[in-house]
Amino acid sequence: MTDDTQQASPQAGPRNLTTLIAQVQQAGRRREDVSLEAILDAVGRRSFAPFLLIAGLVTLAPLLGDIPGVPSLMASLVVLVAAQLLLGRRHIWLPRGLLRRRVSRERFVRVTDWMVRPARWVDRLLRARLVWLARPPAHLPVALTCLLIGLAMPPMELVPFTANGAGLALTLFGLALLAEDGLMAMLAYLLTGGTLTMVVIGLA
Numbered sequence: 001m002t003d004d005t006q007q008a009s010p011q012a013g014p015r016n017l018t019t020l021i022a023q024v025q026q027a028g029r030r031r032e033d034v035s036l037e038a039i040l041d042a043v044g045r046r047s048f049a050p051f052l053l054i055a056g057l058v059t060l061a062p063l064l065g066d067i068p069g070v071p072s073l074m075a076s077l078v079v080l081v082a083a084q085l086l087l088g089r090r091h092i093w094l095p096r097g098l099l100r101r102r103v104s105r106e107r108f109v110r111v112t113d114w115m116v117r118p119a120r121w122v123d124r125l126l127r128a129r130l131v132w133l134a135r136p137p138a139h140l141p142v143a144l145t146c147l148l149i150g151l152a153m154p155p156m157e158l159v160p161f162t163a164n165g166a167g168l169a170l171t172l173f174g175l176a177l178l179a180e181d182g183l184m185a186m187l188a189y190l191l192t193g194g195t196l197t198m199v200v201i202g203l204a
Helices: 016-026 034-044 048-060 070-086 105-125 139-156 161-178 182-203
Strands: 033-035 102-104
Touching: 016 034, 016 048, 016 105, 016 161, 033 034, 033 105, 034 048, 048 070, 048 139, 048 161, 070 139, 070 161, 102 105, 139 161, 139 182, 161 182
Parallel strands: none
Antiparallel strands: 033 102
């Protein structure tokens, strides 16, 4: 658990996607199922980037993102974390009901093992560039945009493919903060605009 001596950071924690997944794989290793709390404890709760990446990757991942209600669950995570970052809270708080949500060990292992190879490929693309889009205070517009994505995710379950767009945008924002890669942030902003436009058109 975190204390109140330091403010939550947008970038503290693992510096690439492969390391993040390796940390996630350590979550709840001795249990038959894996809780969200165990996953977040494995990566640390002071960094905004891993929260975004976990929410984005879960939304995108086969066997997880297609489960009814999962996009809404990840939306709750994103909204709570983004709002707290905007408010400058010293540590990230999540309700116990959310932290206790679980997935079977078998499904968890299959999904995380599937992510390892793409993660290595993604890490080769990341580098520090256009850092003004990824370093503080740029994390504040990122958090605001992610807050909008989170609020829009529940209705996205009614518009085909838009939840995947939201998951990819969250993943790109997480990668941007993780590697200080402003190009990823720029792509995420563009993808967010396109995805939210599709939601509005699809619900109209």
